[in-house]
Amino acid sequence: MFYRKRNTKDERITIIENKIYREIYILVMAICLVSVGVKLYMHGVRLDNVLTEWIIIIAGGVYHSYRSATLGIFSDEVEMHDRTNSMSKEKKNLLIGMGIGVVLACYFGLRSAILYGNGGIDSVYTFLLVFFVSFLIYIPFFVLVSTISFTIMKRKSDKAVAKQLSEQEEAGDDDEKH
Missing domain, CATH: 1.10.287 (Helix Hairpins)
Known part of the structure; x- marks a missing residue:
């Protein structure tokens, strides 16, 4: 109108x-x-x-x-990243998730050893116990979150790109004259 x-x-x-x-x-x-x-x-x-x-x-x-x-930009960003870097974006996200999990496990282990350990071997035992339990909780969580979110975003971006390409093909067929 x-x-x-x-x-x-x-x-x-x-x-x-x-x-x-x-x-x-x-x-x-x-x-x-x-x-x-x-x-x-x-x-x-x-x-x-x-x-x-x-x-x-x-x-x-x-x-x-x-x-x-x-908008389909994420697939292009991943493709450009994978071309220019030796490590793929998916692998990098996986390692970042693992790194965050290890850092959190160390933090909670140290915090617990300082607050609840009685010094000496008791503090070391408290650190190791909390570190390994936190490690078992946070590593799978952050790895799953980073992997699942990456996969969902990649799939959604690929669908958006495919839709854009099909719309361009349909629009191009109407305008072309042979």
């Missing part, structure tokens, strides 16, 4: 605008992380003090992941 004049934009301007938006996103995330660090240091470890920052950080990451998958 409403006809609008299509605005043509210079590709260079669009690229520069996208670069600025990316820098703003990184700045907002950095400010949130600094705010979380300062609040945790000043007020102690309480989630209600930093809930807004965590929501901004997590929601921003989830939104970016969802949009890149639904």
Whole structure:
């Protein structure tokens, strides 16, 4: 019903605008992380003090992941990453999940040894016990979360790319004259 004049934009301007938006996103995330660090240091470890920052950080990451998958960009990003790096994106995500699990297990083991160990061999025993139990809990959790989310995003992105290609083929058949 409403006809609008299509605005043509210079590709260079669009690229520069996208670069600025990316820098703003990184700045907002950095400010949130600094705010979380300062609040945790000043007020102690309480989630209600930093809930807004965590929501901004997590929601921003989830939104970016969802949009890149639904637009089909995620598959292209993975393909470009796999071409330029010796380690595949899927393997890298798996190792990151394992690394986070090991770091958390070490943290909880050390914390328990300091708080609940009576010194000497008792502290070592407490560390090892909590470390291995945390290891058994967090490694599978983070590996599964990273692998499943990667697989879902890749599948969704591949479907979006296939849909875009089929729409282009259908539109191209109508316009072609032989």
